[in-house]
Amino acid sequence: MPPSYAHAAEVFPMSSKQPVTVIGLGPMGQAMVHALLSQGHHVTVWNRTVSRADALVARGAVLAKSAEAALSANELIVLSLTDYNAMYTVLEPVSHALSDRVLVNLSSDTPEKTRAGARWVSEHGAVHLTGGVTVPPSGIGQRKSSTFYSGPRHAFEAHRSTLEVLTRTDYRGEDPGLAALMYQMGMVMFWTSMLSYWQVIALADANGLTAADILPHATETMNAMPGFLSFYTERIDAGEHGGDVDRLAMGMASVEHVLHTNADAGVDTVLPAAVAALFRRGIESGHAADSFSSLVELMKTAKA
Ligand code: NDP
Numbered sequence: 001m002p003p004s005y006a007h008a009a010e011v012f013p014m015s016s017k018q019p020v021t022v023i024g025l026g027p028m029g030q031a032m033v034h035a036l037l038s039q040g041h042h043v044t045v046w047n048r049t050v051s052r053a054d055a056l057v058a059r060g061a062v063l064a065k066s067a068e069a070a071l072s073a074n075e076l077i078v079l080s081l082t083d084y085n086a087m088y089t090v091l092e093p094v095s096h097a098l099s100d101r102v103l104v105n106l107s108s109d110t111p112e113k114t115r116a117g118a119r120w121v122s123e124h125g126a127v128h129l130t131g132g133v134t135v136p137p138s139g140i141g142q143r144k145s146s147t148f149y150s151g152p153r154h155a156f157e158a159h160r161s162t163l164e165v166l167t168r169t170d171y172r173g174e175d176p177g178l179a180a181l182m183y184q185m186g187m188v189m190f191w192t193s194m195l196s197y198w199q200v201i202a203l204a205d206a207n208g209l210t211a212a213d214i215l216p217h218a219t220e221t222m223n224a225m226p227g228f229l230s231f232y233t234e235r236i237d238a239g240e241h242g243g244d245v246d247r248l249a250m251g252m253a254s255v256e257h258v259l260h261t262n263a264d265a266g267v268d269t270v271l272p273a274a275v276a277a278l279f280r281r282g283i284e285s286g287h288a289a290d291s292f293s294s295l296v297e298l299m300k301t302a303k304a
Contacts (some may be wrong), residue, residue, distance in 0.1 A: 017041045018162045021074040023067065023090060025052040026106065027137040029080035032106075033061055035141035039165045046070035048090070065252055068094040071101055076159055081107040084117045099125035102155050106131040106147070108235035110184065111177030118151060118176035130176045132183025135167065144162065146170050152177035195223070199262070199271050211282045232293050241287070241294035251292040252279045 017040045024035050025047035033056045036043045045053050046064045053063045064070035067090050071077060081087055087107060091098065103121050105114070105128060114130045121128035129151040139145035145167035149156055154170050156163075171205050172178040197218060204214045235241070258271040278295055281303075287294040 002100060017075045018076055018159070019044070020162060021046070021064070021070045022080065023047070023070055023182040024080035024082075024086070025049075025056065026080065026082070026104070028079075028133065028140070030056065031137035031140035032078060032080060034059070035165055036162075037061060038141065040164070041165065044070055044073040049110045066094070068097045069093065071097040075100065075102055076162060077101050077103050079103060079105045079107055083107055084109040084113045087117060088120075095124045102127040102129065102159060103127065104129045104131055104149075104159065106133055108132060108183055108187075109180060111180040114180040115177045127152055128176060129155055129159075130179040131163075132179045132186075133167065134183065134186055140166055143168060148172055148179040150180075151176045152173065195271055199267075202267040203262055203265055206267050232291075234294055235291070236296060241290045241297070243289045243291055245290050247288065248279065248282050248290055248292050248294060249288040252276075252283055252288075255279050284287070 004095075016095055020036055021044040021206060022029055022036070023046050025033070027047060029045075029047070030052070033043050037056070037059050043061045044064050045056055045061045046067050046069070047053055050063070053061065056065050062073070064073055071091075079087055081090065084107060085103075087105065098121065105117065105121075109117070118128035118130065129149055130209075132148040134147060135142070135145040138253040144219060146169070147163070147167045148170050149163070150172045151174065153171070153174060156169075160169055160171075170182075170184055200214060200218060201211045204211065213247050232238045255272065255276045259276045262269050262272050278298070279292070281298055282288075282290075282292070285298060
């Protein structure tokens with residue numbers, strides 16, 4: 001284990017704050033720098049577009065002259081870039097300066113890209129921790145917010161207290177892809193749920209209603225979801241898809257109504273049609289009398 005992170009806790013005891021470099025000053029990176037400065041950390045920053053550092057420098061952050069200088073300034077480096085391709089663009093030309101650094105990569109990407117990124121970073125003598133931030137920039141610095149982490153446990157433990165200035169931490173294990181996997185699972189639910197809301201707003205608009213008109217009903221519907229999640233989770237893990245509570249044939253009729261309600265209103269039907277197509281595959285596979293949770297068995301395999 002490189003001594004650099006093994007001894008971080010001793011080098012920066014409780015009474016002093018660990019200095020941090022933040023590379024990437026989009027809305028997320030900026031919020032992180034503000035949170036670190038507020039907690040008394042010395043922060044060095046670097047960004048491709050230099051002007052994005054102005055307000056942070058006014059608050060006391062130090063602007064590094066180059067990405068190389070930013071890496072050299074501190075052992076702990078937080079990356080907040082658009083994706084892992086941006087990491088290579090920024091760090092490849094200065095990769096010699098990576099040695100002995102701990103890179104906490106809070107840029108999102110696929111689990112496979114994060115695993116490859118972690119290998120690349122370690123080949124250059126640094127330690128890579130993957131992070132998946134689950135809140136928008138306004139949630140940074142808030143105790144109720146959380147970030148998934150994965151990668152070498154010693155590095156995580158050594159820097160945990162500094163990382164907890166940003167959000168609570170949820171360490172998932174040594175595999176660098178795990179934090180990205182958890183993050184992407186959240187995004188699957190976020191994007192599809194929000195698209196369902198956009199669909200409802202389009203349907204409302206076609207019927208002379210505003211988004212505000214339907215917000216209470218939409219909120220109540222979403223609030224009911226946790227009950228469905230826990231009910232079906234137990235049955236799915238037990239391999240139970242019995243049609244005692246709901247039947248796929250009933251679900252098929254319902255999603256056809258949804259599809260036709262949208263078609264009749266003249267709004268886009270791509271989303272309800274995709275839902276109906278999945279239900280139809282379930283029926284064709286012989287699950288008409290089973291619960292609609294049986295669709296999960298179809299979804300475990302990519303469609304040929
Ligand atoms: P942005 O995409 O707005 O900005 C990220 C930073 O990446 C900017 O500093 C930008 O530099 C830099 N960048 C992008 N491409 C390159 C490149 N080719 N070379 C050099 N620098 C580059 O992202 P956010 O700040 O919103 O988010 C950062 C990360 O956090 C992302 O991975 C995002 O998915 C994740 N995240 C964001 C959330 C959010 O609500 N914003 C929520 C949860 C996670 P420049 O300023 O020069 O353009």
